[in-house]
Amino acid sequence: MATIELDSLVKRYGQTTVVHGIDLAIQEGEFVVLVGPSGCGKSTTLRMIAGLEEISGGQILIDGRIVNELQPKDRNIAMVFQNYAIYPHVTVADNIAFGLYRSKLSKSEKRQRVEQAAETLGLSHLLERRPSALSGGQRQRVAIGRAMVRDPAAFLFDEPLSNLDAQLRTQMRIEIKRLHHRLGTTSVFVTHDQVEAMTMADRIVVMRDGRILQVGTPLDLYEKPVDVFTARFIGSPTMNLVPATLRDGRADLSSGGSVRVPPSSAKTPDILVGVRPQDLVPTQADSAGLTVSGPVAVVETLGSETLVHIETAGQTLIGSAPGRQIPQIGEHLTLHAPSERLYYFDKVTEKALAA
Amino acid sequence: MKEAASSPALVLSRVRPGRIVAWTLLFIGGVIMVTPLLFMLSTSLKDASQVYDLRVIPAAPTLDNYVEILGDGRFTRWFINSTIIAVIVTLSNVFFDSLVGYTLAKFQFRGRYIVFIAILSTLMIPTEMLVLPWYLMASQFGWIDSYWGIMFPGMMTAFGTFLMKQFFEGVPDDFLEAARIDGLNEFTIWWKIAMPLVTPALSALAIFTFLGNWTAFFWPLIVTTSAELYTLPVGLSSFAVEQSIQWEKIMTGASIATLPTLIIFLFLQRYIVRGVMLAGLKG
Incomplete structure (x- = not known):
């Protein structure tokens, strides 16, 4: 177990800067997820921590020791790759044993460690097989086995679930989480999938264009996004945003009606009012909240809830109805969200308005 | 393949003219390739007096050359x-x-x-x-x-x-x-x-x-x-x-x-x- 610190970390490729001096402190035993759209610098950051990419500026500390110049093998980290990177020409047991390549353990001790890891991951009966005879989920487990057999200071995961089908992804998500609880090893996990980030992370780091936008617990990010990007990136379906104009402490919505806005630091009258689909439901309206109405355009039946897209003033807003209540297309529907469930952003800077 | 193998009639009906041309060409090519090899083998089994007798199967085959x-x-x-x-x-x-x-x-x-x-x-x-x-x-x-x-x-x-x-x-x-x-x-x-x-x-x-x-x-x-x-x-x-x-x-x-x-x-x-x-x- 170890702490990981990034201090003004920069990565440049020629003239292009892809990571702009980011700072991050990861605590011992923490499970941190770097999330963001492709090209946001999250994988590059992870690869710099691993030592697979040279850093162009700043420093990286693992357990308080500067590792900028250290080879990957000298950083005592283990990494799991998106395409598993398990060697097709050797057996599962040999693949896992590669994790102990530099270890001074005796052959029998190594064998024991490999068997232990295999047992933890439910691979014991597959040890003599070749990777080609394994399913995607099993292959990823072998990759994790190779990483954990060494008992490293930290695990780095580079989108390890992206190649798995939806069901397996959910299952592996739980397995990795359970493994983390058991081993307590500091983990950094990169993904572009906000559901993975939300479900697995102790803390999420939202990245965009090589910068960190926000760091916080999943609920922090969900409840208090600092800007429009995070607000829309976290949560599914994405948050509805309605343009509005501030006037006398109220926001006149472009979709009609107005809501009372708490006193804020808004510099311009143009703002965006945000509401999550889960908070926009067909209930009795009260004057304090946001009320929108319009014809139903699309209905998405999920069973547990029904997502309802309504057209209002040229904009489509998504709300949610109880699972068994399925509105008809074209039906006129009124949806409401209480005022404490609304988010306010400056339209120009896209930053959240401080209450 | 399985279907074709189960019925000879079907095999014939499936043979397209293009195939026949291809097979013929390949056969000719094969013969051209194999003939020199055959002559090489055949000549190696002849004694010096038979070398210019161009029969593929030697009249009096001998292993003397190999022994020598x-x-x-x-x-x-x-x-x-x-x-x-x-x-x-x-x-x-x-x-x-x-x-x-x-x-x-x-x-x-x-x-x-x-x-x-x-x-x-x-x-x-x-x-x-x-x-x-x-x-x-x-x-x-x-x-x-x-x-x-x-x-x-x-x-x-x-x-x-x-x-x-x-x-x-x-x-x-x-x-x-x-x-x-x-x-x-x-x-x-x-x-x-x-x-x-x-x-x-x-x-x-x-x-x-x-x-x-x-x-x-x-x-x-x-x-x-x-x-x-x-x-x-x-x-x-x-x-x-x-x-x-x-x-x-x-x-x-x-x-x-x-x-x-x-x-x-x-x-x-x-x-x-x-x-x-x-x-x-x-x-």
Whole structure:
């Protein structure tokens, strides 16, 4: 177990800067997820921590020791790759044993460690097989086995679930989480999938264009996004945003009606009012909240809830109805969200308005 | 296939005219290829008086030629020479071509592209043009009439380097990076991780190099002077200049010389076909 610190970390490729001096402190035993759209610098950051990419500026500390110049093998980290990177020409047991390549353990001790890891991951009966005879989920487990057999200071995961089908992804998500609880090893996990980030992370780091936008617990990010990007990136379906104009402490919505806005630091009258689909439901309206109405355009039946897209003033807003209540297309529907469930952003800077 | 096999009528109805033309052409091609081999074998079973009797099946077949050739110390020596040279050059190519190919494919360094182009450009120079500089070099270093003299021009080839580079490019970087994290050094990564992943290309390269060197004639002829250092093709050709042309001896020697290539082909034809396809696709 170890702490990981990034201090003004920069990565440049020629003239292009892809990571702009980011700072991050990861605590011992923490499970941190770097999330963001492709090209946001999250994988590059992870690869710099691993030592697979040279850093162009700043420093990286693992357990308080500067590792900028250290080879990957000298950083005592283990990494799991998106395409598993398990060697097709050797057996599962040999693949896992590669994790102990530099270890001074005796052959029998190594064998024991490999068997232990295999047992933890439910691979014991597959040890003599070749990777080609394994399913995607099993292959990823072998990759994790190779990483954990060494008992490293930290695990780095580079989108390890992206190649798995939806069901397996959910299952592996739980397995990795359970493994983390058991081993307590500091983990950094990169993904572009906000559901993975939300479900697995102790803390999420939202990245965009090589910068960190926000760091916080999943609920922090969900409840208090600092800007429009995070607000829309976290949560599914994405948050509805309605343009509005501030006037006398109220926001006149472009979709009609107005809501009372708490006193804020808004510099311009143009703002965006945000509401999550889960908070926009067909209930009795009260004057304090946001009320929108319009014809139903699309209905998405999920069973547990029904997502309802309504057209209002040229904009489509998504709300949610109880699972068994399925509105008809074209039906006129009124949806409401209480005022404490609304988010306010400056339209120009896209930053959240401080209450 | 299964359906067709279950009903002969269906097989006939499925045979399209195009197929018949293709099969006929292939058959003719096959006959053209096989006939010289048959004559070689047939002549090797004739005595000197029957050589110009062009019957495929000899009137009085004899193994005398084989007994004589195999009993002749020179032939055994040439066979061993050819084997040593072909094996060493093949091993050298497999090792060095893939080492350079790997470096060009997987490491970013200044001038990488220029090095690659320089290697590739040597493919455009015909062997005949290179023979003179090779000879001058060999003679100045004192390599004339030595194994090394025969082998040195082929120890690494541009084609092999190019072939291996193309293949190593197909090996995902993740494999190498995972190995780097596990603590393998760069040489071990190449040897233990990357090389096993390009086995088809390696076998193709090995087969081509072995066959090429086994049958090489021009350069070994030029660089050797003493009969003990002849390779098989050079040695066999000497049957044609001493006294008269001893066709039956040449053909017997050639028949024996064909054996290794035949064995290689029988066991590795799968790889040869794959190698040709790969070289065609990638080249």
